[in-house]
Amino acid sequence: MPTNLSLLRFPLLLACLSSTVALGCLSSTVLHGQDATATNWSRFRGPNGTGISHATAIPTQWTADDYNWVIKLPGSGHGSPVVVDGKLYVLCGRKETAERIVVCVDAPTGNIAWQKTFSSKPHRLHPANSYGSSTPAADAQGVVVTWADPDKLVLLALDPQGNELWKRDLGPYDAINGAGTSPIIVDDVVVLTNIQMDANVLVRAGVLPEKFADDDPNSSEIIAVDRKTGKTRWTTPRKTYLASYATPCLRPLPDGGQELLFVDSAFGVSGIDPQTGKVNWQTDKLLPTRTVASPVVAGDLIFGSHGRGTTGEVIYAVRAGSKTQKPQVAYEIRKSAPLTPTLIVKDDLAFLWSDTGVVTCITASTGETVWRKRVGGNYYGSPVWINQRLYCTDRNGTVVILAASKDYEVVARVPLGEPSYATPAVADDTMFLRTETQLMSLGGKSPSR
Template sequence: MASNVKNLMLTRCCTLAALFALVLGPSSSSQALADENWTRFRGPNGSGVAAESFSAEWAEDDFLWRVALPGKGHGSPVGWGELVFVTWGDAATGGLTLAAIDAATGETKWTKSFEGSPHSIHAANSYASGTPTVDAERVYVTWTANDILHAAAVDHRGEIVWQRELGPAEYKHGAGNSPILVDDLLVVANDHMGESFVVGLDAKSGDERWRRPRQGGTESYATPLLFDSVDGQEQIVVCSSAEGIAGLSPADGAVLWQSRNIYLARCVNSPFIAAGMVFSGSGEGGNGKNLTAVRPASDKGGEPTIAFELKKSLAQVPTPVAVGDRLFVWSDRGVVTCYNAADGEEIWTKRIGGNYYGSPVVAGDKLYCVAADGEVVCIAAADKYELLGRSQLGQGSNATPAIHQGKMFLRTESSLACLPSLETSPAN
């Protein structure tokens, strides 16, 4: 019996590994999702996919731990090794605090605070809505103060390595920038009402390597993405309603290709890869306006190709997620739609209910998304709709779950909870 179970688990793991290879597509093929640290918004290259399996529903006693957070925030946790990093904002001062938490116990190892300034933000925003990024040596955060975008690097012991002012940040609804790392390059996109830009910083020193000016006028919140071109070279994909979608060279920020005028509204959710293409969208008023599948051009030039465009049952804020050739769109108003990622054909759609700001993630063969009222909905990541479970966090949440080394981290407005995977649960 034990041998049969072991063989079944091995077959399941191999099948999932094949699916995850399809999810990553042509980008960062060396990443092994099961062993990957959760280093940025939505994990490895923003895919939102992890190999571990978790319960479909749970109670408070099922958490390994749950700790209170002193301030409000909507940014997701990130993890490296034994540490999980999370931020919160100070409503009185507009400041940002970064904390390192022991992933196994929930113990706070250290905190580091950065000065901010009170400013107008949307009721659904916070002073800590951006997600940090992390590598083996440092964790990187961004925040705004006095209409200036700031960035800082903090080592894993809690010491500030460097801190920089990056430039103006005029956000009517408040900022929410989430940086990414490209090897030793920290990339920050700052598309706002004023003089916008994408900047590449030396991750070790904070020195500016390059800056790409961008047209402003409309706030965009899309987190950049890495894509390997047909030439095998990495490109940084950035999106904004003013500039459209573009691929930048990590070496100098040069525009390798660009497709303008493809968005019908603001870019709030982030680009992702499915079926060998880059998907990105726009929306307003809690509704997605369009989701476009683009085949990027090569590093040698040429024009990107728009494969198809979706305009029905879309999301403004939550970023969709793909597994293999299936694309799952979880709308702000609780409608989930499964598409064929290769051609945009609708497979099924279902109204689940609730309002959502956090993005869905896939763990094993399950799809999870956290509603604004703190309900976690779990459905099958499959060709047929199946509701698997509903669980309550008991507090409001606008954050996306993080999955790091056998644990799911669920952030509410005032707490961080840790759920063990089925493989690592103390009950097993």
């Protein structure tokens, strides 16, 4: 049962994967499915991965008494919750057994409607990864989740009542640090990035010892399956090089269609037909190190990034190509580029929130720096834009709130009491925050402060 926080204060702990970066504003004509309304947040970072919400009832300061509810989850994890039609879905894992638990929560009340547990095999993870790092994708038909161990990459669909619709084993998975990419639903298909690691690349670079050398690396691909049946619609082969943790988004086309955008280390930024999987265009090795942050669209620009360790190396603003034109780099940002947090673009301002707590505001159309300030903290979660404010949670569990404007302003810092690595979800004027073991609901009524 949900806990009323007027009775106690709670802790929060969360940890996430490394490297995601690139996002922006996309025309509402391609905000497919449920996210076209403010009542749903159906994928990682909400509508088309932009991280932008139309909510107006989220406070900028709060105490434990202000939460609508807080619940303890049946496992830990770093993936974000998603919300569709009043149902909140989140993926958890058990550290001891690697079991995965898909949880459905009644968003208004915090009551757990159902939970389903699936066996898996314990395996090596990066210390900042978890067995629940992927964010589900949801629609009126239910929820789609993914997870991996060395033997198999699983893609699973459940209906709103928790009944299994279909389950796919996509073969062995190798990424040394574990998995973390998230699926998306595009019309009547589910799209998943399955870009794995060639350990030989890291052995040759001296990053891994010789014992990790592999004579037969796993194959990589982007796969689309039928939303109703799980049967493969198309696959697009990708080079096995460095694992990608980025989640794709959509770009509107001049003819009224749309294309999928992906980032990976072997090719950089790619535009792919969502109906056929055909590559329309791609850059040439533009992002040669890790791609964890996700691509995002802002007008005629696509933002993509790469990096290593805990720092980003560069963010590129790319003008998309076509079947007849090559893509072009409009500009690049190297100073304080984020590796893991995905940037926000709104009203021609882009906000780059680095892993190490430096936030940079630029003019999105030109790349001109407006301001760059150190807010402090270390971050794996990405910021979200709510009512002219940016909300981002540091790894220690402090929500840092900034004005999303040309003038730098720290609005508030609100401690959650425990570490947190997840990105908030915002639906029906309510913000949902996830930690290692807990989930909480905030807002939904006119803020008093």
